[in-house]
Amino acid sequence: MNKAIAKQGAVRALGAMSGTSMDGVDAAVIETDGHRILGFGETGYRAYAPEERDVLRAGQGQWHGPQVEAAGELVTRAHAEVLSDFEEVDLIGFHGQTLAHEPRGRGTLQVGDGNGLAQALGLPVVWDFRSDDVAMGGEGAPLAPFFHFACAKWIGATEPLCFLNLGGVGNLTYADPSFDGPEAAGALLAFDTGPANAPVDDLMQARRGQPMDRDGAMAREGTVEMAVLEQFLAEPFFARMPPKSLDRNDFAKMTGLVAPLADADAVATLTAMCAAGVAQGMEHCPKPPSRVLVTGGGRHNPVLMEMLRVSLDCAVDPVETVGLDGDMLEAQAFAFLAVRVARGLPTSGPGTTGVAALVGGGIVSAPERRSLQTR
Numbered sequence: 001m002n003k004a005i006a007k008q009g010a011v012r013a014l015g016a017m018s019g020t021s022m023d024g025v026d027a028a029v030i031e032t033d034g035h036r037i038l039g040f041g042e043t044g045y046r047a048y049a050p051e052e053r054d055v056l057r058a059g060q061g062q063w064h065g066p067q068v069e070a071a072g073e074l075v076t077r078a079h080a081e082v083l084s085d086f087e088e089v090d091l092i093g094f095h096g097q098t099l100a101h102e103p104r105g106r107g108t109l110q111v112g113d114g115n116g117l118a119q120a121l122g123l124p125v126v127w128d129f130r131s132d133d134v135a136m137g138g139e140g141a142p143l144a145p146f147f148h149f150a151c152a153k154w155i156g157a158t159e160p161l162c163f164l165n166l167g168g169v170g171n172l173t174y175a176d177p178s179f180d181g182p183e184a185a186g187a188l189l190a191f192d193t194g195p196a197n198a199p200v201d202d203l204m205q206a207r208r209g210q211p212m213d214r215d216g217a218m219a220r221e222g223t224v225e226m227a228v229l230e231q232f233l234a235e236p237f238f239a240r241m242p243p244k245s246l247d248r249n250d251f252a253k254m255t256g257l258v259a260p261l262a263d264a265d266a267v268a269t270l271t272a273m274c275a276a277g278v279a280q281g282m283e284h285c286p287k288p289p290s291r292v293l294v295t296g297g298g299r300h301n302p303v304l305m306e307m308l309r310v311s312l313d314c315a316v317d318p319v320e321t322v323g324l325d326g327d328m329l330e331a332q333a334f335a336f337l338a339v340r341v342a343r344g345l346p347t348s349g350p351g352t353t354g355v356a357a358l359v360g361g362g363i364v365s366a367p368e369r370r371s372l373q374t375r
Helices: 050-059 066-083 114-121 131-135 145-154 197-208 214-221 226-233 263-282 302-311 329-342
Strands: 011-018 024-032 037-047 091-102 107-111 125-127 161-166 169-175 188-195 291-295 315-318 363-365
Touching (some): 037 066, 037 145, 037 329, 050 066, 066 091, 066 114, 107 131, 169 263, 188 263, 197 214, 214 263, 214 302, 226 263, 263 302, 291 302, 302 315
Parallel strands (some): 011 091, 091 125
Antiparallel strands (some): 091 107, 125 363, 169 188
């Protein structure tokens, strides 16, 4: 293993994330010892072209076959392009693209060739973060909570708070920084709250040929259909105790629920569903959080943020208010987790994925014919 990884002290790690919104690849450097955040570095982004998003959409919900292979090749190539622009990096955390997630069934599938990236970039790559957790009975998601705990420490929080990620799917981390580390029982609780941006994005693409409801403009024009919202909240998922996770397509029938509605009313209702799912999820927090810090694309939607502020009994702010980067937080999380995997530290536990015991998942692929001590 790379001496820079094996030793105690700071590691300069590069993380990459391609989320369920399928908009592109986020890449970010952090300095960490696997326990604490020691500094944030440069970031990068590589957008997916419309035809590339079509390739990824074709693979969604598939477990094997030519569409999965095409998506994997695209993901690997896109990551190689953006990650090759970074210098002075010790290792890479590569999440890949989730195509299917069925922890109680067939498992979880993130496409992209971590070993191929290691050879192409000449750096060790940590990847396949979720499979071990699922194999041990966990949900395999969310995986950012251990990093969220480090973020809570980094910003100097002293009271319990929540990190809310609103990507294609919403997920919530309750973090109590009074504990010494994320492994402690009670330090973390995490779970998916329900669909977030994905249904709105899909509807906007299908009806308007637009990738998203930019700035919530369409939702602001519409009226929430309360009967549809109530039907959504009656879904069994919301009655389940956390930890729990979702696949991007688990609530696909939401599109059918809003099909009779005008465009603006449909988008407003889907947006309200996201906020209502979060409000339901907050009831599971062990203590009332002091605030909710929002990351992911949803924080750019002022209508959604207004709905959250009305629904929740605490301050709701984008993570930028505490000096974090909401566009890069998940990429940074996988840089942090990569260091933990390389050092044999757990990356999930009973409170975050429901796994029976602490587990550190991930494969470490080393580049061939190159000294791993050379950057």
